[in-house]
Amino acid sequence: MYIDFNKSPVLSVENLSFAYEKGQYLFKNLHFHLEKGQILQILGANGAGKTTLLNCIAGQLHANQGTIRLFGQDLSQISRLELARCMAYVPQLPLSACRFKVIDYTVMGRTPHLKALASPGEEDYRLAQNYLADLHLSHLAEKTMDQLSGGERQQVQIARALTQQSPLILLDEPANHLDYGNQHRILGLMTDLAAQGYTLIATTHMPDAPLLTGGMVGIFAGGEFLFGPSAQMLTGPTLESMYGIQGKVLEIAEIGRKACFCLCPNPQHRSKPANGLNKSTTKELEKNENVL
């Protein structure tokens, strides 16, 4: 099957519903699309469905209803090999790193472009080296992955995704386990890649992340999925229904952007799991805010 990477939109999700167990929907009727060069950051509490949605888009999980289209093609009709050519996947940093050399790990991105029994050749290595150089990682090429710091490893994983040369990149919590500086470096890298024309989808636990990278945000909050431009969608009440905290999103003049703040982690003075929050609890929270 021929997939035209110039077709728009890059990704469209229509009426997507997913349930791990019959009848218990994690999300229902999701509807959104992404254009070339856009970043989508998916926010939500633990267990809200962020990773499930990412896995559905990656073709690893099959939704109960609805369709996902990549460049206009139905995802379920695309073979595993072709999918790997359209879409690269950057996994969460594994607890124990593998012991491949950085250059060998990076060149693994060429796998979907190789013939059936072939190993990567000189040309593939040259590409991998170029992408490592683009990310200023050339000096690490001959080290093994377990000799790198978490931040370096995450960048090498992204270099591998670039070596895969697919226009869409999925990232599963790319800033996890990284220090403050590296978290922002990864977000900066994502912004650069979007500017180069890559389309990126990431899950994140940092509500500030979509504000930093700009672009779209998908929010699992109060049993619903909200989608839109990050600066408009992220508000105090969304933080509240998403995480069950009392939060505020303020425009900070000195830095020229909005930022999220948590004012009170437990506005109801009792612990309540954020997941499964329904609309009535959200209203309760709003009432509480008035009282406070």
Add this chain to the structure above:
Amino acid sequence: MQTTKKNRRIFIFLSIILLGCCVLSLSLGRYPVPFDQTLAILLHKLLPIAPGWSDTMANVILNVRLPRLLGGILVGAALAASGATYQSIFRNPLVSPDLLGVSAGACTGAALAIILHAGTAMVQFLALICGLAAVGLTNLIPRFFRNHSSLMLILAGVVVGGFMNALFGILKYVADPEEELASIIYWTMGSFANIKQPILQALAPGMLIALIVLFLLRWRINVLSLGEREAASLGINVRLIRGLCILCATALTACAVCLSGAIGWVGLITPHFARLLTGEDARTLLPASVLIGATLTAVVDWLARNLTGAEIPLSILTGLVGAPMFIILLLAQKRKIQ
């Protein structure tokens, strides 16, 4: 690239050691043949060398020692390659080729044939069949649960291995302790004494094909070792490639066990040995494991024949030789183990 050069040196070094050990093993024995004569006998069909040796010498080298040596290095290569493959695709350095129950099954088959007094050929045949049957059973269990994760397969292997060991226990329990039990025990400790030309001719082609297939899959084995999820995201058909790897590795182990009985240690430790020399990459790990495994069995077989008047079972020697060798290598490369 510096590492390619370094790897080439390692391979040349390993090949020379293997060849040296082979010639050593061929010429030394209860009927010693001088080194130069051994080489001359081996090469005289290719090169015009005037025969300066007796017929007995040629007979000992070509008909007695050579099949046994070839079988031995094939067994070593097979166990090492299948160990390296298993360790990579199951992402577990503690895994050995009998992970999926092949050795336990083969031991049961061999014990059955010994108790039935069916003869050496039948022992080998039943060992092969039961070894493969055990792995077949292991592969059926994940199908039954419709769960195709590696963990399910490993658990199934543990279950089938345990069950086969129980059957093996029953056979040992009912065996006549004077003769049958003794030969069962002796068989499980491994020996190359029963490698004769016919069985070697029957099994060697299949084993070589399995080795070649694994070598062709070397890059896919690398990608699989990142985990199922990542391999799939790189376009790999995980079930197909993993299935092929398991099929080849299992067939190799089953044939090796059939030729020589259950030899411990080679399949588990040789890949580690190779990894310390050449790194994680299956493209170098597989050939290095094959060379080291073959060398190890060549040396061990030579020791088995020559150390004492009676032959020493191989499992004893693989442990005795392998352990100090491994410690020396660990000491030399302390840094790499974390």
